[in-house]
């Protein structure tokens with residue numbers, strides 16, 4: 001069994017890496033191949049210059065994604081079959097031979113630290129080389145590192161209790177530890193969703209109540225018409241970090257609020273903002289958020305049940321390069337390796353997400369004016385330098401939003 005697992009893991013890791021590289025290269029050549037011609041549907045709305053900027057931006061970002069995919073695969077191989085995790089475990093075992101829970105937490109933190117250390121240069125390069133080149137970045141290196149420190153502290157403050165709870169349950173809760181952990185994990189997630197907008201998001205961005213009265217009246221009328229009760233309309237200083245624009249709903253139950261990026265409000269007129277908000281309301285009305293949470297609960301239930309079984313199989317450890325089985329090793333191995341096994345589900349998840357986007361667009365077309373949503377989308381695509389000509393296969397595999405041309409032609413059918 002051990003050898004079988006090793007073989008399957010190596011084959012899948014290799015295959016997913018090849019597919020990721022192949023899709024990325026297809027995307028780059030497709031985007032660059034359509035670089036010199038604005039698609040007919042956007043002629044007149046998007047200049048050739050903007051179209052070419054979007055092509056070059058997409059190509060640069062995708063190149064980075066390809067290199068990152070390769071580095072991540074090598075790292076995963078090094079940590080598992082290469083003995084990296086076992087080495088980390090050995091080091092902590094020497095200093096903490098007895099306290100298994102504390103040692104487990106330290107081993108997991110060390111492994112995560114190593115992984116994020118590898119990702120860091122990519123994020124830095126994307127922000128300070130790629131985004132600077134295309135004029136999107138507003139961050140200073142100081143802000144970048146302050147954010148990093150803040151994220152780490154918040155991550156540790158929120159992650160440590162749940163990690164300790166997990167290790168404690170694994171050690172002492174008997175055969176059904178995974179079921180209890182699932183309950184704890186689910187409650188933790190719901191609490192996070194409720195607390196995030198009020199307590200966590202403000203640590204990173206400034207949120208101020210929407211001040212524009214004309215806009216406020218229009219938005220409140222739309223909210224009432226759609227039967228939506230929110231705890232307020234807020235503007236977020238997205239422009240502090242990037243010039244990309246967006247709008248979203250956040251929170252849960254009573255903490256629900258509407259958030260607009262200041263960059264969005266600057267660029268869209270009142271009609272367009274109303275149409276974008278109607279789209280977001282469509283997500284809410286179709287219960288997309290609730291469905292996503294339910295799906296996450298279901299997947300984590302299956303995952304933990306599987307882990308509950310794997311934890312007792314010696315081949316699970318030896319097949320993935322760990323010679324000294326323990327609860328925490330099972331947990332970190334599972335977290336690191338499962339994405340490789342779940343990679344095939346990616347296109348299914350992406351297509352589900354695109355289906356939700358069409359439903360939200362449909363709602364927006366019925367409760368606002370589809371014409372204005374099209375105008376808003378064209379502006380957002382242009383200003384965010386999103387490509388209008390993605391590779392169809394790359395898009396089907398990864399994109400949470402449908403390609404612009406398909407989305408807009410569907411919306412125009414309503415007008």
Ligand SMILES: [Zn+2]
Nearest residue numbers: 279283357360
């Ligand atoms: Zn949407």
